[in-house]
Amino acid sequence: MKKITYLKALNDALHEEMRQDDKIIVFGEDVAVDGGVFCVTKGLYEEFGADRVMDTPVSESAIVGGGLGAALAGQRPVVEVMYTDFLLCAFNEVFHNVAKWRYLNGGQFEVPLVIRCAEGHSFGAGGEHSNCFASLLMHAPGLKIALPSNPYDAKGLLKTAIRENNPVIFLEHKQLYQQKGEVPEEDYTVPFGQANICREGSDVTIVALSFMVGRALEAAEQLHNMGIEAEVIDPRTVAPLDMDTIYASVKKTKRLLVLEEGNLTCGVGAEIASRAQAEVFDYLDAPVARIAALDVPVPYNLTLEAYAIPQTNQVVEAVQAMM
């Protein structure tokens, strides 16, 4: 085991996988020579050369569409769209093409494509550089979506994504890049569709995504001091989504709260809450609670930005109101 940053864990995954399979190529804006604006692809160009690591023009369509084409014709591209927000410049390519190419063409093609994006708030990055919209992507049948919340999951999930023969949108959170955590030296993967119970508890189930897992754990600690034991679950992937772990937890705790950084309306929490009330209705002592960003674009002003996205004390108060 070694303690490394989330960023290094991703970088290690890329290096290790590219060494194993010559078909893996990486391209996107500033990923090659510069090593990526967030430094995730640092060193790849030096090790694998211009044949496998390429800088693209500012052209998400070329990145996403090009990635799909290369995947259809036998390569295993891991492309980067710098900010999740920009993925929308090629949303047609993502939603209609990447997600649907296999299905619409009778299952003839495999799409071993990974699209990596950085999401989330960044202290004044503003309304078009701070988005989290896993829920928009969940709405497209055919995609897989991963959101690691720590270095261990980051490396394990990225390896799984690269080895997958299905398209994966890999959502990294900007505020997690510098987070340190224990990561094994040997090769390992984290499977998709398997939620992680980060903390066990008996009074309330808190399902949290990505960066918000940290806030959920903080809230759980505060609640513990108040005599309320929270169970924190990190789904790790929202497509496929491990609801069974959540159902089992709610049957134990009788209360469910979903915490995410994306906007409240039609967020991931809406889907989880809906499935939970359908499946474990008779085990609920309170309605399912959702805590998410306010339904506004993320403001530039730091106070407003902090206010717009969920804070730990909101989680604590919401749980208390459910008891």
Next chain:
Amino acid sequence: MKYSKEFLMKLYTDLVRCRKIEEKMIEMYAAGKFPGHIHSGFGEEAVFTGACATMNPQDWMKQTHRSISSTSLKGVSTKEIFADCMGKKTGTSKGIGGVNHITSRENGLIGLSGSLGCDISIAAGVALALKREGKGGVSYAFFGDGAQNRGPFHEAANLAAVWKLPMIFVCDNNKFAITTPIEKTLPVPNIADRAAAYGMPSRIADGNDVLDVYEKVSELMEYVRAGNGPALIECKTYRMRGHFEGDQVAYRSKEVTDAWAEKDCVERMERRLKEEGVLDDETIARIRAEIDQELDEAERFAEESPEPTVDEIYDGLYA
């Protein structure tokens, strides 16, 4: 250019087959045998036949929504084409994709995206893969005059050019994007003029002359196969029927359409080959009869084929 008799016969046969496929599709559609819409490529067959005649087995292709018959030039049987049009399980998309998603992975036919033009960057990605493979494969991207105004065409052209990808952009300029004539949407005289903006060589071909298309594409393919990067060809032709079958084209002049009919690509090729002694009426009749029989069998096959069942609705969503 001097061509062998075999080459010309094959070219002609392919052209006629495309024509007959287009005609048969119009017929079957009118008889209510297809769900949805079809976009007939009647009259434009020379563009695809001529371009595909330059292909090697390791080349890949992205077709467009018009001249579905072009898929027959890249290894898809007429049985499969008609089965796809009818939404049957025996089609290449197993009834899921329909007329716009006829593909063949083993033959390098990747299909198209219904949001036209957005798939051109996909063709660029294919070119990237072919370049890496190093077997000399080229990615052919067919698209219309309407689609080339979409952003992704420009992004793909740009990327292909800066990365020197083995790709040929083939524009089927039939002068109409649904009801909008090209004059209203193109600020330069020719689509081919745009190639220069991306540092690509270009040609303009007579889209109703299969040999002219073949020759011009061949010239560009020399450049592309040498690893110089992409090229673009604009084939000027005319959309003889509506955007979709049933479109009454009230927005067009019948005189103009009739004038183009005089330049029909099949009739022209027949005349030329008869003049050169490559074909006679008997041979023409035989070729036509053989194709007719092939298409009748294909229609029957498609009609008798089973439909996919609801139990199979999730099949193919994930690998």
Next chain:
Amino acid sequence: MAVNVVMPKAGLTMTHGTIGEWIKQEGDRVEKGEVILNIENEKTTIEVVSPHEGILHITSEAGEEYPISETIALLAESDEEYRALCAAAAPKEEAPAAPAQSDAPAAGSAPAPARPAPRMEGGRIKASPNARRVAHGLGVDLALVAGTGPGGRIVERDVHEFLKNPPAAPAASVSRQPTRVPMTSMRRTIARRMVESLRDKAQVTASVEIDVSELVALHDKLRAAAEVIGTKITYTDLFARMMVPVLKKHPYANSGLEGDDILLYPNLNLSIAVSVDNGLQVPVIRDVQDMSLVEVSQAIKGISRKARDGKLAASDLEGGTFTITNVGMFPIDFGTPIINGNQSTILGLGRIIKKPAVMENGEIAVRSMMTIFLTFDHQVYDGAEACGLMQDIKELAEHPERLLAQ
């Protein structure tokens, strides 16, 4: 596995039933098919048999209403299971074995359910789905549970709390607060019908005192010959038989109303008021016009027994055209009876009392006197008719031998 005993559906339109009397008690071992309790619906009392053998654990309250199919008791397979069921449930408060004998709330003998459960608009108990599931499994009546969850709703811990610490009977408040006794279904039905009758009919009561000395003599003779004639004739029997010729003469007194139409009934279906343990029943004897005095007597006896045994069928209570109520045995002279059902007349019979009377010849003699009183619906007929009717009854009662000629 404990077997559920549920509120049965014992009538086509029955939706609820009230727990009447537990024939078997808490902890009794019962056989399959044994009668274990009586329930009441709006019509009658029904016996409930055990669906299975086992040890009875009661989870419902006598006098409380439950919807059909709801569990009202459990049958444990073994002593062990029974103990487990009891351990899960609180020792029940002493539920009344049967509803109170009189209508007055008996202070303290029928402990009122405290009704602490939070309710939503419309009366539904506010409890979480989880609490409902747990309560059902433990046989806890949510109506008795207080809620401490969000919005005041009952949550799981409240159910467990209820079992650990069942609420004590409100002792200090008994002397200040009235004892609340919920109505049985029978009481509710009677109440509703009485009010409806008074609301919808223009009821006037008239009375007359009659000299029944001759009738008493006849009655006593018939009584002495009870074995010969096969039945003990009563005064009610005699008046019932008398109404046949009288109502022939006064058809409007044997009628009902439908909108603006008076319905003249072709037969005399006599409703006889019978006092029963829990209240009042008014069963019907059909076609009295075709019966002899003995037949009338036997019919009245039969139906009265059935009423007192709680075995009346719905059909026994329907179709009456004229009612007699004999209150002489209480004893009272006079009342203002309320018309029953879709009828126009009710005849009340007061007590027979020896009184001094002035005879035709001016002498004073001791005579048996009875007051008869009649409430009629002034919508259907008027005082003159009512008085004529009463006169005819008087004449026949004072000259009972005339019955032979009718």
